[in-house]
Amino acid sequence: MTNTISDIEKADVILVTGSNTTENHPVLSSFIKRAVTFRGAKLIVADPRFIQIAKFAHHWLRQKLGTDVAWINGMMNVIINENLYDHAFVEKRTEGFEELKEIVEKYTPGYVEEITGIPRADLTDAARMYAGARAGSICYCMGITQHTSGTDNVKSLANLAMLCGHMGVEGGGVNPLRGQNNVQGACDMGGLPNVFSGYQPVTDLAVVKKMEDAWGVSGIPSQPGLTVTKMIPKAHDGEFKGLYIIGENPLVSDPDLNHAKKSLANLDFLVVQDIFMTETAQLADVVLPAKCFAEKEGTFTNSERRVQRVRKAVDAPGQVMDDWKITAEIATRMGFAMSYGDSREIMEELAAVTPSYAGIDYDRIDLEGLHWPCPAKDHPGTPILHREQFTRGKGLFHAIDYTEPAENIDTEYPLFLTTGRLLYHYHTGTMTMKSEGLNERAPSCFVEISSHDAQTYDLEDGSMVKVESRRGDIHAAIKISEKAVAGTVFIPFHFAQAAANKLTNAALDPVSGIPEYKVCAVRISKAA
């Protein structure tokens, strides 16, 4: 997030898109709901489903799946044509405006309606509302990123925010809501193929040298490595041979699961380190038991870049060890001596080689976390990014054209499928499904369908259906819901026994490598 969570309450217009906020980020959604209910903020929700937060919206824009670039360009078309944009901001802080203007010219509200299905008047009103804000906050989540056009979608939102000058100000910003407790931290700490910790590029030889010196090694490669979505197919082809998986369960969360399973099975050696014998761990050659959050010391970095403490509350069961200790032990046994007294020592080392974390230590974040970048011990942290300038200097507008999703509906597979999470479960369910209460509230997989489609296919609420895509099929019960709109069904991906990801498309965004979980084509029939 460019801004903080509390900051959302300071916005006077909030645009939520691709985020089922009340179910996936319930506590954050309260900030939005309070802003709307008690502070007079206006809310625009762009989402293909009539989700709970849409009930608070002044405008609910219901786009067809995978058409986000089109409606965002459409809003910018209105804003430029009606001269509602922030001239001073565009002039002083950005470049590439002419190219943007040129590309959005054809995205008239009428043309956008054809592509997205959003009525032209609604789009125009929403555009005026966002542009007219004193501070407009954009919140988005995987409904924006999990597309073959995911990177384009994100850039388009950034375009919109810059065009209206809603960047670097209180209550503004472009705010991705992180779905997992430490996704931010995993990225920050170099859990990415192209960067070391603090987003220091592996292609920068000076950085490579710095790391080699700090770690006392040589020969760190300066070519970016493989993303997870590239490792899997390479494992399938036999080119990729050994994988060390720490605390992830790709065999429920990966797209096109049948393919993913074959790929992992094809590895010469698979190590899985986890707290449970997950679907993925069952394929491993060696399984290493790790501590859960309640048993360890350390830090997580939340969505708003706030580094916060994790503290040990209980002893771990059996012979369970800290994840870092296990990794360090393997390193040592491979001939690279790695040893630390405790997690504090690791924090000191990482702060020394990571400029954005340089000022962070356990004492400073004991009571309240700090937002990175925090480059020095006397630096107060950075709650709001891009206040004076962008990381690259001037903000660059990206002129982006709409492209269709990788898979469209046709006569054979006539329904769109989109996937997501439920309030009562979390990701692949390895944690939440251990709570009887949560299971009671959300016991099993279902296919959310509009009453219109249920009628078309003659399906009763609760009846079992078979859902098929070009990649696989699952069985689940029908749930007729006002959240669904005609032509699109929704299936939560938590449930391994009816894994929605057997259906999803592994087509990737060419830049981010994120699969298109949010759009694929399916057909539905009564279960035999």
Place this chain on the structure above:
Amino acid sequence: MNDQGNITINGNAFSFEPGETILAVAGRNHIDIPTLCHLKGASPTGNCRICVVKIEKEKDLMPSCATLAEAGMVVHTESSEVVKARRLIIQLMLSTGNHNCAIRGTSSDDWTRFQMSVQAYDDSSELCPVWGDCRLQDLAYRYQVEPKRFSDAGTPYPMETVNPFIVRDFSRCIKCGRCVQACNDIQVNNAIQFGYTGSNSKIIAADDKALKDSDCVFCGECVQVCPVGALVEKDVRYRVRQWETEKVRTTCSYCGVGCQLYLHVKDNQVVKVSGVEEVAPNFGSLCVKGRFGYDFIHSPERLTAPMVKENGTFREATWDEALDTVARRFNEIKETSGSDSLGVLTSARVTNEENYIANKFARAVLKTNNIDHCARL
């Protein structure tokens, strides 16, 4: 400081901001005015009147939570008139519910009869489930109040126990309205409100349905703010007493909001979770997963020993065997197929320190940049 701009509380002058309540000014200056219904972040209702104070030249006592500070105002927070009023309010509250916390000093027969009636209502012979963790009990002690007479479970409404998370005990509800505000003003889930009137009044969900059949999403904010024993976590009620637990502050391990929470620990077990109030990012709020989804920590399905696969099935191994196997196999693959045939999937679930070590392991030990995690998935 200028007298014109000051308010005098208990003989001392204090400055204040426009729009600040007497309660807020007092709080800032460490003057403890007791409250019950007051909920930070919600607009004051003045419902319970326990925070009344004497303002000179005012005929009636005024609720300090809902009365704005004014220049020249002279306030007394513990005058005999104020204390008398508070005692009356507390006495009334104690007398109309199953407040069996043995703060009563009256005849044993009467106590026994009362205790039996409470037992009949909530099926426990123990004292109130929040004994020692109750705002009303605290105040009864502070002002040395006994109820005039014992009630006979002053509610026509049976307990609600049909959902997995929260027990609603209407016999201990003092109708302060904090839960209603928490639900409507803080979480904005709009699931509960005041229903019925007079002595039949009740906090209701929808048109008096069970929580599980209403819009309730079981965030448990109402439980956290309940100052008495009317709303208690089902797994905590009569199983865990506050004094048996230790609180450890940490960060929630579900979504990326990073809520600050307390793990309440008894005998090396997490037995309850509550939100850390007045601290960003969540200011005390949690969701159903963060508050009630902690069973996995002590699940019997947890992995407790390293496992190695032999002929397709797992068997337990020692750490030495497991770690040596991993190290040997990685070294072999590295030598025969090269570093880039190896990779690490680190985790969005583990700590920064652990991710940093995984990154160092991939780059410095395996000598590959093949490292990623499942943010993309």
